[in-house]
Amino acid sequence: MEYQKPNQENNLAFVDGQNLYMGTRGTDSPWTVDLVRFRIYLEKKYHVQKAYFASSLYKSLGSHYFDYLDQIGVKIKIIKEKGSVGS
Numbered sequence: 001m002e003y004q005k006p007n008q009e010n011n012l013a014f015v016d017g018q019n020l021y022m023g024t025r026g027t028d029s030p031w032t033v034d035l036v037r038f039r040i041y042l043e044k045k046y047h048v049q050k051a052y053f054a055s056s057l058y059k060s061l062g063s064h065y066f067d068y069l070d071q072i073g074v075k076i077k078i079i080k081e082k083g084s085v086g087s
């Protein structure tokens with residue numbers, strides 16, 4: 001049987017917003033991700049047609065952040081906070 005390359009026309013990306021936030025801003029030398037360039041990168045490199053951003057940081061990030069994600073074509077899923085680990 002011959003190897004068939006996976007379909008690269010309908011890929012999805014799932015971004016964990018808390019990991020993205022804590023991995024870039026929760027460090028000793030915080031930095032930010034240019035989300036427009038990140039979305040373009042996902043589309044060009046991985047042929048991502050839809051990107052989903054899941055986060056429980058709605059209050060921390062503010063609604064303007066999620067409005068911005070929507071404008072650049074990122075689907076948003078708000079996750080209710082259920083408490084900290086071990087609680």
